Amino acid sequence: ATRDGDGPLxxxxxxxxxxxxxxxxxxxxxxxxxPLTTFVVFSAFVVYATVRxxxxxxxxxxxxxxxxxxxxxxxxxxxxxxFGQPFSWWPLSAALIILIFPLGFRMTCYYYRKAYxxxxxxxxPACGVAEPHAAYSxxxxxxxxLQNAHRxxxxxxxxxxxxxxxxxxxxxxxxxxxxxxxxxxxxxxxxNVAFIWAYTLSxxxxxxxxxxxxxxxSKHPVRYKLWTWVSKLNARHAxxxxxxxxxxxxxxxxxxxxxxxxxxxxxxx
Ligand code: FES
Numbered sequence: 001a002t003r004d005g006d007g008p009l010x011x012x013x014x015x016x017x018x019x020x021x022x023x024x025x026x027x028x029x030x031x032x033x034x035p036l037t038t039f040v041v042f043s044a045f046v047v048y049a050t051v052r053x054x055x056x057x058x059x060x061x062x063x064x065x066x067x068x069x070x071x072x073x074x075x076x077x078x079x080x081x082x083f084g085q086p087f088s089w090w091p092l093s094a095a096l097i098i099l100i101f102p103l104g105f106r107m108t109c110y111y112y113r114k115a116y117x118x119x120x121x122x123x124x125p126a127c128g129v130a131e132p133h134a135a136y137s138x139x140x141x142x143x144x145x146l147q148n149a150h151r152x153x154x155x156x157x158x159x160x161x162x163x164x165x166x167x168x169x170x171x172x173x174x175x176x177x178x179x180x181x182x183x184x185x186x187x188x189x190x191x192n193v194a195f196i197w198a199y200t201l202s203x204x205x206x207x208x209x210x211x212x213x214x215x216x217x218s219k220h221p222v223r224y225k226l227w228t229w230v231s232k233l234n235a236r237h238a239x240x241x242x243x244x245x246x247x248x249x250x251x252x253x254x255x256x257x258x259x260x261x262x263x264x265x266x267x268x269x
Contacts, residue, residue, distance in 0.1 A: 013130040025129040035126060038119035045249060052252055056093030058259035059252075062175045064167075064185045066255040067192065067248050068095045071163050082170070083163070101156040106245075108150035110204045111238045151205040161193075161200050168193045183265040188254055192247035199240040202233035 013021075025031070052059075052068055059069040060080040069076070071083040074094030087097050106112050117123045124131035139147050168189040174181040200206065211227025214220055233240070258265055 014134075025126075027126070027128050031126040031129055035119035035122070038115050042116065042119065045245060048249065052256070053095040053099055054093050056095070058256050059095070061185075061255055061258035061265070063171045063173050064189065064251075064255050064258065064265075066252045067164055067167070067196075068099065068252050070160075070167050071098060073097050082166070098160075101153065101160055104149070105153040105157040105160075106241075108147045108153055109241065110150070111241045113147060115238075115241075150203075151209070154200070154203055154205045154209070157200050157203075161196055164193050164196055180269070181267065182269055183267045185251075185254055185258065185265050188247070188251050192244070192251045195240060195244035195247045198233060199237070199244040201230060202237040202240050204234065204237070206230055207234050 049068065052066075059066040060072070060077050062079050065072060065080050069080070072080040072094050073083065073085060073087045074090040074092075074097055075088045076085060076094050087094070090097055118125050121133075122131055123133055123136075137144075139145055168186070171186040171189045172182055173179050207227065207230045210223055210230055211217075214223065217224040217227075257263060
């Protein structure tokens with residue numbers, strides 16, 4: 001190996017100013033476990049979500065609407081479109097109309113970026129483990145410079161969060177729209193929307209939106225207070241990213257099973 005700045009070993013950890021270590025890593029622990037687990041779970045989710053998004057059916061079983069299809073703006077089944085059907089002409093699955101927002105939000109999320117850069121691109125796979133790529137331009141060029149759109153996706157995510165909260169509230173009605181009913185689906189939707197909000201409000205962009213671009217916290221006590229709350233949540237952003245991923249998955253699967261008549265929603269009252 002040479003350290004003259006040319007060729008594959010001339011960049012990154014092979015750069016001329018880096019210590020000459022031949023091994024890819026000196027780590028002795030099972031550092032590969034985290035990126036491997038992430039790869040397996042994310043891949044499974046992507047396969048599941050793609051199938052469900054294109055399915056275009058079994059996304060509504062009154063009063064539950066799958067989060068993949070909310071708001072249902074296409075040519076949706078009766079009862080699923082509380083926000084109208086402005087895209088009723090859309091020939092494909094209604095999920096494809098709105099999925100760009102939650103998908104874009106998660107794809108550009110600081111935590112998910114870390115997770116998929118490590119597990120899918122191995123760039124790098126873990127701290128202290130050399131990456132296989134020779135060149136590194138970070139997020140300074142197209143397409144990765146588009147990651148900067150995260151803040152705009154955050155605004156959209158807040159709107160989606162409000163709509164999912166609405167879906168959760170109306171899940172406490174029965175099929176005749178009478179209030180005061182609760183089934184297992186309502187419980188799952190409450191858990192899901194709580195994780196969605198925890199994830200959305202713990203976002204790094206949210207932290208900057210509430211507490212950034214200020215010279216003096218002392219002159220903005222309300223924003224300072226909000227910033228301290230968001231900062232506490234932000235420390236657990238990765239946990240909420242995973243929890244909300246699983247809860248969305250679970251609620252969609254639950255609606256799919258109900259709509260497929262696999263079982264009936266257990267009703268508590
Ligand atoms: Fe993860 Fe914004 S940083 S959602």
